[in-house]
Amino acid sequence: MAHLALSRITKSFDRTTVLHGIDLTVEDGEFVVFVGPSGCGKSTLLRTIAGLESPTSGDITIDNQNVNAVSAANRGCAMVFQSYALYPHMTVYDNMAFGLENMGVAKAAVAQKVNAAAQQLRLNDLLQRKPTQLSGGQRQRVAIGRAIVREPKLFLFDEPLSNLDAELRVSMRIELLELHERLQATMIYVTHDQVEAMTMADRIVVMRSGKIEQVGAPLELYNRPANAFVAGFIGSPRMNLVAADVLRSAGGDALLTQLPAHTHTVGLRPEHVLIDDAGALPYAVRHVEQMGASSLLHGTIGDGVAFDVVCTGQTTVHAGQQVRLAAPIDALHCFNADGVRI
Missing domain, CATH: 2.40.50.140 (Nucleic acid-binding proteins)
Known part of the structure; x- marks a missing residue:
């Protein structure tokens, strides 16, 4: 688990500022969802937390350690992308093991971690298949498994279900929530789908134009939206x-x-x-x-x-x-x- 604190985070690309002084705290074990319309800055904020982007100003701390100058590989974060990002020529086992092997983890420890993650995600019977032999939901579980084996402090999900059909999205939402309950891990999840936000989050962060409009529990935002934007965005x-x-x-x-x-x-x-x-x-x-x-x-x-x-x-x-x-x-x-x- 990890405690995350963002203080006055800004991010600019050339002359365009996409994040405007973001302040946010995520507690140990929380499932926090960033939600907002396309272009509001939620994915940029997630990538900045991960270390894939550097903040223009402000501080990022994980477990009270400032990580602004810490590389993405050493922050203790694991990111799951919308596109799965699996190696097509590798088996499921090799995809899940690749990061650990690159870190020099012993082969026996790699096998133990991969098999344990496969058990959690019901991938045991698929470990020798290639990604092309899997359904969309199975591929996403492999991508999540690749994150689990690293035992990260912080899980980051960037619209991981947006490529799935409606029925599969519902079942994968349930699987992610059950996974969070088992791992008790700190998770941050980005989506433009406010139904996902309402059904999954401990707290929702509603963003617009690079700013946070409101932070709160799903029903708090539903019952007492802070402004007309949140009122119109939350609820279906x-x-x-x-x-x-x-x-x-x-x-x-x-x-x-x-x-x-x-x-x-x-x-x-x-x-x-x-x-x-x-x-x-x-x-x-x-x-x-x-x-x-x-x-x-x-x-x-x-x-x-x-x-x-x-x-x-x-x-x-x-x-x-x-x-x-x-x-x-x-x-x-x-x-x-x-x-x-x-």
């Missing part, structure tokens, strides 16, 4: 964010009178909206997605403002129908003109 389907003036013109005066002063934008999660004949908001249904356990309605309020509603179970509401919506006051999220939570 995304939160409805509507200007107060639009809500007022759509018939929501009764709601607005109960909200804090200076409310500029109102957020409401689709799953917290109710279809109610006595509701304040007229709603034009444009499209209905019937998913069995729930139904997702796409429609508009006011003058054509997009608004989504999630109904539990199957609904008889259909495209082209006009209904009315109600919203519990305690389900509303209020943000000021700067997008900050009120």
